[in-house]
Amino acid sequence: MPIDTFLKSVEATKFATAIRDSIWMFPIIESIHVICFTIVVGTIAVVDLRLLGLASTQRSFRRISSDVMKWTWGAFILAVATGLMMFSNNARVYYHNPFFRTKMILLVLAGVNVAVFELTAGRTSSSWDKAPSAPRIGKVVGVLSLAIWISVIFMGRLIGFTTHPGTVAPPTPGVNYEDFLGGPSSGGSNGNTSGGGTTTTPTPTPPNQ
């Protein structure tokens, strides 16, 4: 499986190894990831609620959007960067995790949703800028945006519950999970470490919750 060969080489990079070998790097990177996506979701919601005519209805849509979106994008870029860092540390496990895959699909859908908006209601925003809500297509985009981002948060949280040693995830054919562990398992994980991570942190190893 070439993708697994690639992911294995990602895991073997100096940076990914440094994250695995450090007890504090992963938690700090994850915390920054959380800070960034709370800003992303919190600020996007401001725009979505304005599209729906549920809040800030007396304000110009374009004014709100320009006030908010630079922070959304800045935080999004940082969230992607920290996300890639976390991914590199345990690439094959994340890649084969169903919640991770669902989250990635949702992020693509969020992008498509923004593109649809830009090509439709966004293009004509000068005509409804002062109206209390967007045209119907803009409202649909707003609802979808809120639903997608809330789902992204749920999926993201579930990744943390399904990628640590001891979780019984179905083993993916063609992946030799023994390679992940770099030796005999350190116990405490009911013997079934399929789906486990490459955790090399000192014992005890808490789950990535």
Place this chain on the structure above:
Amino acid sequence: MNSFAQWLTKTSLSHTFRVQESWLVPGVQSIHIIGIAVIMGSLLMIALRVLGWAGTDQTLRQTTDRFGPWVMWALALQLVTGIVMIITEPARELVNFSFWTKMVFVAIGTTLAGIFLIGFPKHEQRWEALVKSRTFKSMVIVTFVLFLCIIVLGRLIAYDHIWGSWSPATQEY
């Protein structure tokens, strides 16, 4: 606190929650994260308005009227979801250095945010000079940074061992 955590673990409510743990814990944690997203987005909008970096077409009062209630209601949601998490996993939360440090930050952060969000709309004239002062602007930045620390400490509850001997959890092993 150890014995309180033990007692709480033995209560039937805690047991009921634990039976449903597989979906309840990630579900409630996700709602808790949505709550902090609402708080961070709203606090950011208020902070940017105070600093004059965004929302300058609105008065500060209009901005706090728009975002203040969201902060307050989301804080209430955090309290409820937080309590559910404590009842479900008492030892994970209560015997935890990150948790208690977070609670100190929560106490200070919500007090600062609360004084402003409740006090300012009530006494707008009296606050007028104050909100323009440099001290007030720095207090707003401090409050926002406190909430950033709250997020970090909240996440570190799951990794309390990184504090070494400060973490009561490491002493169990």
